[in-house]
Amino acid sequence: MGDKLIELPNHGRLIVVTDLHGNLDDYNHYLNLWDESDPDFHIVFTGDLIHGMDEDTDGSVQILDDAMAKSKEYSNFHTLLGNHEWAHITNKEIYKNRQPLVLGFKNVISFSKGFIEPHLTNYIKFFKTMPYFVKTENGLFISHSGPSDKVRNMEGFNKIFEGDYSGPILYDFLWNRYNSVTDYTKADVSRFLEIVGSKVMVVGHCPVESYKVFGSQIIMSSSFATKVKTYLDIDLSMEINDVKDVQKQLKFIIG
């Protein structure tokens, strides 16, 4: 499971940023909050770096080029897998406003690079290196989405690391929405956190204005489809007892 689950110790600092969807300005803004030279200061992007809603202003390629370089260079820089990166690995189309985004990404690459290949192949290789989860010693569990109500015990959870990209549990951790009654409930969040031994779950994926507390889960919007861009900035040595402790560490970008 090693490289798909990142475990952070109880010292240092952590910034968590959710779905950017090709917003290069926001990506750079968040990078400026981070100190790359301090190996105990981590930054986590929780997936969906790519797929701007408008091909002309889509900064996905610029973000990916930078994120690929930083992933190689810095052990404190992390980008988790989102459903939009997953769609390229599995070759499944995603439609937004009737636009096919997986197909459209080829245009975005060719606008900025002149050619699609070998860039697309390299980006998909990078997507396959992306971890699914970050777990901190002080009790945070961070993923793109989820949890999956199919996880009943640790053994069941660990199956996600044995399977390929087509597994139903991984699917849930990339696609599930808190506001869909069939996906998961507050009780599912609590049960999952108990199984993995964490206190609070932090996800993106579902557009909310700023953030939303759903049981022991915080759903956060750092860039896309929110007026108040919200991120988490937390001391990893801080004791976490419940969702309120984490809520107090949220930061907001106004305007």
Ligand SMILES: [Mn+2]
């Ligand atoms: Mn998503």
